[in-house]
Amino acid sequence: MKTLSERTLGLAEREALEALQNAPVTILQIGEGNFLRGFVDWMIQSCRAQGLYAGSIAVTQPRPEGKAKIDQLARQDGLYTLVTQGLENGAPVSRKETIQVFSHVFDPYSEWARLRDIAVSADLQVVVSNTTEAGIVYRPEELTDGPILSYPGKLAFLLHERFQAFQGAPDKGLVLLPCELLERNGDALKQVVLRYAEDWNFPEAFKTWVAEHNRFLNSLVDRIVTGYPEEARAEAWFAEWGYRDAMLCTAEPYHLWAIEAEPEMEALLPLRKAGLNVHWTDDLKPYQQRKVRILNGAHTWMSPIGILHGVEHVRELLEHPVLGAEVRRTVLEEIVPSLPYDAEELRGYAASVFDRFGNPYIRHRLADIAMNSISKFNARLLPSIRSYGESGKLVPIGLALSLAGLLRYYKIEKQADGTYAGTSLEGLPYAVRDDARVLERLAGHWVRQSSEQRELGDVVSGLLADAELWGTDMSVWQDLNQSVTREIERMERGGRDV
Numbered sequence: 001m002k003t004l005s006e007r008t009l010g011l012a013e014r015e016a017l018e019a020l021q022n023a024p025v026t027i028l029q030i031g032e033g034n035f036l037r038g039f040v041d042w043m044i045q046s047c048r049a050q051g052l053y054a055g056s057i058a059v060t061q062p063r064p065e066g067k068a069k070i071d072q073l074a075r076q077d078g079l080y081t082l083v084t085q086g087l088e089n090g091a092p093v094s095r096k097e098t099i100q101v102f103s104h105v106f107d108p109y110s111e112w113a114r115l116r117d118i119a120v121s122a123d124l125q126v127v128v129s130n131t132t133e134a135g136i137v138y139r140p141e142e143l144t145d146g147p148i149l150s151y152p153g154k155l156a157f158l159l160h161e162r163f164q165a166f167q168g169a170p171d172k173g174l175v176l177l178p179c180e181l182l183e184r185n186g187d188a189l190k191q192v193v194l195r196y197a198e199d200w201n202f203p204e205a206f207k208t209w210v211a212e213h214n215r216f217l218n219s220l221v222d223r224i225v226t227g228y229p230e231e232a233r234a235e236a237w238f239a240e241w242g243y244r245d246a247m248l249c250t251a252e253p254y255h256l257w258a259i260e261a262e263p264e265m266e267a268l269l270p271l272r273k274a275g276l277n278v279h280w281t282d283d284l285k286p287y288q289q290r291k292v293r294i295l296n297g298a299h300t301w302m303s304p305i306g307i308l309h310g311v312e313h314v315r316e317l318l319e320h321p322v323l324g325a326e327v328r329r330t331v332l333e334e335i336v337p338s339l340p341y342d343a344e345e346l347r348g349y350a351a352s353v354f355d356r357f358g359n360p361y362i363r364h365r366l367a368d369i370a371m372n373s374i375s376k377f378n379a380r381l382l383p384s385i386r387s388y389g390e391s392g393k394l395v396p397i398g399l400a401l402s403l404a405g406l407l408r409y410y411k412i413e414k415q416a417d418g419t420y421a422g423t424s425l426e427g428l429p430y431a432v433r434d435d436a437r438v439l440e441r442l443a444g445h446w447v448r449q450s451s452e453q454r455e456l457g458d459v460v461s462g463l464l465a466d467a468e469l470w471g472t473d474m475s476v477w478q479d480l481n482q483s484v485t486r487e488i489e490r491m492e493r494g495g496r497d498v
């Protein structure tokens with residue numbers, strides 16, 4: 001069977017592809033991952049299909065490891081299939097689209113000059129990225145003629161080239177739209193870019209141009225993009241379509257992009273005009289807190305606990321007689337009251353989130369969500385716990401249970417191959433993926449339980465007091481040590497799962 005490429009397209013699609021390949025590159029995309037392909041690229045496709053957008057996207061991967069995917073996408077002439085499945089206004093929908101938005105697909109490490117040429121082109125207007133939360137970080141790097149390794153470093157270098165090419169012209173600044181799930185992601189990116197500019201002794205005039213004539217927009221993205229489906233489902237689709245697609249991506253119908261900028265930005269990106277659920281807003285915070293604390297908080301509540309109980313997917317957990325009810329109750333009775341917004345509206349949002357989690361067409365693996373759970377816990381659940389702890393109130397049981405589940409999940413040991421693994425409540429091993437220093441630290445806490453024969457309560461207090469992990473000392477919050485210890489003991493006895 002053939003693989004999706006220009007050759008598998010019909011005549012009209014082939015003509016559209018030719019037009020795309022000749023379109024100006026108005027957007028540079030740093031990131032070949034599932035999320036951008038199931039969200040931003042699909043939105044640009046929608047604008048183009050309605051004749052609202054004439055530009056095209058050049059896409060590169062942010063780090064050397066992404067080369068295989070970029071090469072595959074290039075072999076497919078930049079084409080991939082997006083299947084959107086789920087409930088829309090209560091009715092099932094299943095849409096298949098061939099996304100055609102990429103006019104250039106290349107590896108920036110072997111084609112650095114090509115990336116530079118795009119960065120200094122007068123056509124370029126926007127840079128979008130998604131490099132995970134780990135991508136927007138400062139790591140000291142030597143200034144060379146390129147390639148620059150990190151994403152913010154690349155951006156600092158490329159903006160400097162652009163600044164020089166246009167002699168700092170105010171109207172040649174770019175709009176930067178990072179999609180990483182970091183609070184105020186635009187501000188974070190700008191800060192790191194300016195730090196590289198400082199390190200590399202770029203002139204003050206450049207830093208002023210970056211700060212004043214480039215727009216680093218803060219935004220909040222919301223869509224569950226589950227990437228390549230299970231093998232059997234993919235194979236069934238390929239048989240039906242008559243071609244294979246290694247870049248196939250799946251997503252839910254729901255989407256929201258809240259962007260802190262004035263609605264006039266539509267002149268650049270006509271997203272609302274295209275009928276997309278995009279909100280230009282002057283205050284992102286309510287969107288951010290609502291989504292991260294409710295949707296992502298529920299995900300991070302259920303992943304460690306679910307894995308410990310042998311549950312594999314989000315929907316399966318929601319259907320679990322004990323855990324499903326408990327996660328709903330925790331969100332509605334503990335997380336919602338901890339947020340400073342209209343409770344009715346928040347409950348409505350939570351209900352829509354549970355509907356999305358119950359989407360029968362997508363299987364969202366808890367093991368995928370569980371990656372980097374410590375930083376996720378800190379961003380998603382800890383703020384709710386803190387709002388009780390710091391006001392001297394008892395941390396309610398569902399939130400204490402989330403912490404108990406997390407700590408028990410990270411009861412890990414280093415394996416011969418350098419990876420870390422834990423053991424589920426049923427005695428089955430599972431792999432734990434997180435930052436190397438975090439894993440070492442957590443394994444260290446737990447190893448003391450056996451080597452020094454310490455009580456579980458002592459290990460839990462040591463863990464809660466470890467501000468290196470949480471950025472705060474949680475052991476000072478009323479009775480939290482006791483309730484977390486009690487929940488771990490109860491879990492070990494199978495107490496909540498009968």
Ligand SMILES: NC(=O)c1ccc[n+]([C@@H]2O[C@H](COP(=O)([O-])OP(=O)(O)OC[C@H]3O[C@@H](n4cnc5c(N)ncnc54)[C@H](O)[C@@H]3O)[C@@H](O)[C@H]2O)c1
Pocket residue numbers: 030031032033034035036061062063065066130131132133134135151179180181221222223224225226227
């Ligand atoms: N998938 C979703 O449902 C979803 C929804 C909203 C937000 N997000 C955000 O998108 C991010 C990526 O999700 P995805 O589904 O596209 O995953 P993915 O694995 O398909 O893509 C990850 C991307 O990040 C890059 N990357 C990974 N680690 C990096 C690092 N240390 N430095 C630079 N680049 C790095 C990879 O090269 C790749 O481009 C998530 O971390 C999350 O913040 C995902």
Ligand SMILES: O=P(O)(O)OC[C@@H](O)[C@@H](O)[C@H](O)[C@H](O)CO
Pocket residue numbers: 181221222223224225295296299300368369371
């Ligand atoms: O993508 P991650 O790994 O940062 O987080 C896993 C999920 O919580 C996340 O992808 C949500 O599905 C998404 O944020 C929904 O918009």
